[in-house]
Amino acid sequence: MNIKKNDKVKILSGKDKGKTGKVLQVLPATEKTEAKISVEALNLAIKHLRPRRENEKGQRIEFPAFMNASNVSLLCPKCGKATRVGHKVVESTEGKKAKKFRVCKKCQEIIE
């Protein structure tokens, strides 16, 4: 999974194509489904809430619906471009475990 919570992403398809936003939630892929994400204020869907009491009004609540993670591209925080994500393993000097980082394919900078 190359996209994490709080990443900035660009939408590649659908009604919000070209828009950017912050990732709110990530659902990892399962055997049957792709990884899904929701993005702040994008891909909005409307949920109708029925009134629970007689003198109450029903409500419409807009919320960001999940979409396939493959529909977005990561926005690199370093160069600001939509990019594919590579990986880089950095060996540690003090005998600690090597760490794997995400790397921007455009500017080659490490993405936290």
Ligand SMILES: [Zn+2]
């Ligand atoms: Zn970059």
